């Protein structure tokens with residue numbers, strides 16, 4: 001499943017968590033969350049035959065489900081089936097259709113089997129599913145929405161449309177016989193056996209999945225689609241299904257699928273395990289994508305127009321859902337606590353696809369961005385072990401610890417073991433557990449068997465414990481000895497969940513000769529010092545030059561070394577880390593080095609980090625350097641420059657950004673960033689341009705969304721009525737969410753804003769409502785407690801529930817306040833004034849050109 005992530009296709013805004021003014025990470029578990037254990041399983045269900053007719057206008061189904069069962073617990077007499085809000089017509093034994101006694105309370109169907117140890121239960125029912133199976137139709141607010149029906153069963157929503165044992169550790173073969181309007185396409189798992197006309201206006205599609213899979217991977221998608229055949233090898237059909245008329249977008253966005261299938265099969269040593277691979281792009285999908293066996297559902301928002309393809313991609317989503325066909329589908333997390341075995345692998349394969357397509361530097365930069373996303377959640381929200389068993393709803397776990405950190409752990413394991421051993425371990429893991437449920441221990445054992453190593457310590461500190469090292473390098477050359485004195489420290493607070501890590505750390509020393517010396521050191525304490533042989537003063541020293549550790553790395557080496565590394569290291573990772581560290585050196589030489597990297601570096605990620613560092617420096621020189629690169633050839637660098645320019649609260653910055661926004665850019669995403677950055681300058685002069693940009697049509701409304709976020713950041717109360725208007729149901733879903741976020745910036749102590757937001761809590765959109773809850777949390781008005789409590793009572797959506805519980809926790813506690821936010825704003829304003837004064841002083845004594853590192857400034 002894909003959807004919560006920063007780069008994700010689901011809802012960038014929905015996943016954003018504002019920093020809580022109260023400070024540090026808070027516990028993941030909320031009051032009352034129980035510890036989870038395996039669910040009892042007195043019977044196995046081995047086959048589901050579901051004959052289901054769609055009544056599209058009524059948004060309902062009538063169905064006959066036949067479930068093949070066999071007893072596991074010798075004392076069990078009652079088969080319990082999950083089935084929510086069904087109208088059960090009859091329950092019989094399929095053989096002879098003899099009635100079976102049953103009891104049904106609207107959530108669980110209890111069928112009395114007596115002494116029967118195996119057989120087939122037949123359930124006839126009707127349902128109008130609230131979840132699990134979604135019926136789309138055009139309406140007054142969305143007149144262009146197509147008629148579609150699609151399922152989304154993860155985590156435990158299959159029970160809303162067919163009876164089952166809705167846990168990931170129960171696997172069954174399935175057959176779906178779906179009656180749908182004629183002319184529609186119906187997709188499901190496995191192989192299409194038959195398509196027959198049943199009446200003048202209906203057809204029945206018979207799909208069969210002969211490899212057992214869990215209920216959450218069962219799917220049904222029906223609608224009018226254009227089929228694109230991307231089959232490369234006749235034995236494995238590969239098809240895309242998109243809205244008619246969007247074929248070019250389909251090819252542009254999904255066209256690398258067959259390549260990826262070959263690549264992932266080769267990497268894992270296990271050929272693609274299902275009889276076909278289809279991808280279908282649907283409207284209003286509740287996630288970014290879903291890896292149903294042999295047929296992934298994707299949001300149609302992943303489809304790229306020509307301009308979007310300049311600097312956006314759907315490859316990450318395609319790679320993610322495809323990788324799940326092995327990790328999640330072929331081997332499945334035993335229970336949701338272990339879900340990183342699904343999501344971590346799927347995320348890791350996104351990186352592997354980038355590595356193959358764009359090379360090692362791009363692979364590591366992708367990992368860096370994921371690390372930042374995980375650090376963000378860890379800083380602002382909570383810290384938890386990747387595997388933890390105390391939670392409210394399964395969806396609570398589908399966070400950045402699960403995806404981004406999970407993917408990182410696999411990258412670290414790969415770095416630790418080396419490619420041949422790591423991939424042998426992966427193959428062993430997949431082969432040994434094919435068609436079964438897995439726990440972390442199973443992966444650990446497979447890797448230990450392939451490597452001959454003990455990996456208990458690795459899995460304990462990275463998976464069962466929480467946090468990450470905050471790693472500091474100090475390096476000092478002693479010419480007399482001659483030696484290089486290196487000190488490594490891990491400075492994170494060690495607490496009940498966060499360990500002091502045992503780490504292999506590589507330190508690279510680059511000599512004047514151009515030769516590199518690598519030292520493999522071990523940091524297994526808070527601090528260790530090493531005296532390394534070194535004949536002459538090194539040009540630069542770097543720690544973890546291969547990016548093998550999920551750590552916040554700080555290097556306290558002199559600025560001159562950082563500049564040399566930025567200019568000369570062959571590894572982009574060392575260069576971008578040097579750029580980041582130079583954000584603490586506000587001197588002419590360092591700014592010049594950053595500008596050169598911004599302008600000329602061969603890898604765009606280094607240029608982007610240089611831009612970011614210049615934005616952190618602010619100051620006149622940094623401003624000039626950034627403004628000279630505003631037309632950089634690479635769209636992702638232009639985006640970074642725009643973002644950095646938004647750090648300057650000056651009329652000049654606002655004018656530059658507004659001018660660029662009005663002129664337009666080849667890239668949608670650059671335009672969007674220009675709008676956001678213009679707002680962040682907080683100059684009233686940006687207002688009109690941002691209001692103008694609200695009317696600009698663009699791919700996925702990204703420019704309008706940028707303008708909305710810009711208006712929020714601008715903090716200009718004139719925008720409030722405009723933003724309120726953009727929360728209307730007829731506005732696009734992403735724009736509405738952005739408007740809600742912007743209103744949180746502006747709505748402080750404004751009753752009309754708070755009440756308008758509270759009104760939105762009545763809606764059903766599982767992305768919008770959490771955004772509204774977060775906005776109300778930021779407004780911190782105790783009057784919101786009642787409407788938020790009402791959401792908690794009414795909702796059946798896990799994401800909404802979690803957001804409501806977090807909102808209540810904040811609203812009812814006294815930690816943090818708007819007062820803090822005001823103080824923070826004042827400090828920022830003061831800092832800007834200090835910079836301006838310093839620039840004036842510097843200009844007055846411009847003849848002195850000595851290098852002088854600024855007093856240590858903490859990175860924000």
Ligand SMILES: [Zn+2]
Nearest residue numbers: 001002343346
């Ligand atoms: Zn996933």
